[in-house]
Amino acid sequence: MFASVDRRLLYGLLVPSSCIIIGSIIWYYSNQKKGQIRSNRSEYLVLEVRVPVYCVGSIIGKGGEVIKRFQQQFSVRCVFAKEDEKSLDENYRILIIRGQQHHVYEAEVEIRRMIADLPQYEQIEMFIPENACGYLIGRNGATIRDIRDTSKARLNMDKKIIDNVEKKNFSRLIISGTSEQIAAAKALVEERLHNFEQKQQERENRSDIKPSFISNVEIILDDENED
Structure with missing residues (x-):
């Protein structure tokens, strides 16, 4: 009888104790997780x-x-x-x-x-005569795109400005990139502009020759009529 009572008493003590221990463990890990979440946040x-x-x-x-x-x-x-x-x-x-x-x-x-x-980028400006802009850009942007691809520099045309001295329209060309890329792009642009000037000069020369030729023909015809 006493053994049975002791066993029940022992069970009565162990069960609450186990619950307390398990509850404490759950509480500990729960608070630890909450603290970790707060720490992470x-x-x-x-x-x-x-x-x-x-x-x-x-x-x-x-x-x-x-x-x-x-x-x-x-x-x-x-x-x-x-x-x-x-x-x-x-x-x-x-x-x-x-x-x-x-x-x-x-x-x-x-x-x-x-x-x-990364290489440090620089930027320079060039002023392009308005009548040369189309020649520099090319059909559908082909020429300026080729300059970009060859030099690896960035080229952007800005708004037109007025030259206060010559009263001519210019567009500002902004070239950016490394010093080597800028130098390559500038050389290609200058070469293109030089070609444009040569073509312009050739047109002017042809236009000067044509009136002279016509006037000579008129003189010859006048001489023939007089005869």
């Missing part, structure tokens, strides 16, 4: 990096290949803000990096290293 970071316009293509890569690989490597999300948003400087684009704080900082360091390793 506090470590989430959104960072903006200014990227020079000439570097954007290299960072994105063909078909987005480079930036996709970059995101996988650093476990972050990267996206460029729209051109009309964020940056007030037209020479820069804003790259937004999202992810865990330490991943974002690592990604930022790598982005800045990539920018530093």
